[in-house]
Amino acid sequence: MSGHVSGFAGRSGRLAKAARNTLADIGPLRDNPDYRRVWAGQSVSAVGQQMTAVAVSVQVYDLTKSSFATGLVGLFSLGPLIAFGLYGGAVADRVDRRKLGLIGSAGLAAVSAVLAVQALLGLGAVALLYAAVAVQSGFFALSSPARSSMIPRLVPRQQLPAANALNTISMNLGMTVGPMLGGILIGAYGVRSAYLVDTVAFSATLYAMWRLPAMRPLGEAGRRASVLDGLRFLREQPNLRTSFLADLAAMIFGLPRALFPAIAVGFYGGGPGTVGLLVAAPAVGALAGALFSGWIGRVHRHGAAVLAAVCAWGLSIAAFGLVRELWLGLALLAAAGCADTVSMIFRNTMMQVAAPDEMRGRLQGIFIVVVAGGPRLGDFESGTVAALTTPAVSVITGGLACVAAVLLLAARRPAFLRYDARHPTP
Structure with a gap:
């Protein structure tokens, strides 16, 4: 009997080891509370942002009945993403990255709130939607380099591949779950519901950023x-x-x-x-x-x-x-x-x-x-x-x-x- 038990235990141990070697390494989440909060906040916010992306496209098409007008949403987001992406990277190498990430997340939450208000009031202004998308893209591009460059300060070097894999899981969960939830909510309660959920979801990121220690860049870059x-x-x-x-x-x-x-x-x-x-x-x-x-x-x-x-x-x-x-x-x-x-x-x-x-x-x-x-x-x-x-x-x-x-x-x-x-x- 003891032989059967030990054999079962051995097989269980080998299966557990194989699972650890195959599935994503959650060591960064287990060992680093700051990274765990940032990852959880970004995961929740990613779902909300994808819901908002679906809602904006749906609302623009409902207002214009034009695929061209809907396609312009991407164009209005591209310019700020490129311009502020480059500028945001330079700013992230000058200032406290925690504060920059906090400002960017607060700005994104504010834009989602504006979108929710315009939907609740039934303003129906396509120009306002385009402007909101552009501002939203700018805030994202301004703060994203700061958030990304924090990771090597939150986890040890040997855990960076695992942390990047977890970040990829977070991003793709947002891209798959967000549109599905957004479609369900929009179908049941209208675009305002997606905007409201996105606004509330940013509280997770804001909390995570608030709990981080100061993160000024190391080295001599400073103002230069x-x-x-x-x-x-x-x-x-x-x-x-x-x-x-x-x-x-x-x-x-x-x-x-x-x-x-x-x-x-x-x-x-x-x-x-x-x-x-x-x-x-x-x-x-x-x-x-x-x-x-x-x-x-x-x-x-x-x-x-x-x-x-x-x-x-x-x-x-x-x-x-x-x-x-x-x-x-x-x-x-x-x-x-x-x-x-x-x-x-x-x-x-x-x-x-x-x-x-x-x-x-x-x-x-x-x-x-x-x-x-x-x-x-x-x-x-x-x-x-x-x-x-x-x-x-x-x-x-x-x-x-x-x-x-x-x-x-x-x-x-x-x-x-x-x-x-x-x-x-x-």
Whole structure:
């Protein structure tokens, strides 16, 4: 009998160990109360912000009955995101990052409150919605570099990959849960309900920021921190620069989201519901990749991992252009999203570890611009190629071009393949 018991205990122990090695490492949440509060606050706020994004689009379309007017919402958010992303990074390297994060979160909460009030009053002013979206984007871009550059001060270096995986889970939970909850609430109680929930949700982030200690940048940057200094630093640091270029290659050549409506009809004979599935599939894959990221902390060759992940993204997208079964297409898009998560975790960790503290804010600001601008360039690239050829050709060649760009980066920068997180060099 004791033999059976010990055998069962042994199998249970092996299963528990396998689970720890496979599932996301929650060590940063368990060991660091400040990080735990920040993560929880950002997770709640991310859901609320995605609810607001859905509500704004619904409200603009209801008021105008115009897809063009609804599309302008993205344009009004892009400009402030780029301008204030760069500026916010420089500010984050000059001032107390806790205060900047607190101001940004308070500003975002105030904008959500304004949106709730205009919906409750039934103002129906599209210009007000555009202005609110622009201000909201500005506050987000101003404070996001500060929040991101706090992470290396909240968790030890060896936990940074796990912390970045948890941040990815938080972001993708917001992108998947937020729109679904927003749609349910809007359908039942109108857009005002989504705005009100978002306003209340910011209390979690405000509380987390309030509890943090002061976080002035280390080093000698002080008043001399500028956007141009950040750009010069990035130009002079080949490993960090290569990580940015790899991400751009993935977004410009391998992101066919602008073709999803045409693909839904041409590939699968579907409609808007199919488009929604295509849009959601990469986010579902990204969430799965972050949930099963326990192995990431044991990988030290971060440069090689980034290039391998971006290659996997490109190959998955190219294969997506070849298939005509919806379930297989969704699986390939999910695989691409999973690869993107792996790349993002390693790229963020490289930026946080290899860059000095006084430069982290500006690099995070540049990162925001890349993340905001890259997909827009990708929309232009894929749409142009599709117009000259076909959507299928655009998707396939885009994925292969992404792989070719990564191989070129590997050939031109072999030191990036040898980058070791135990001995980080920017």
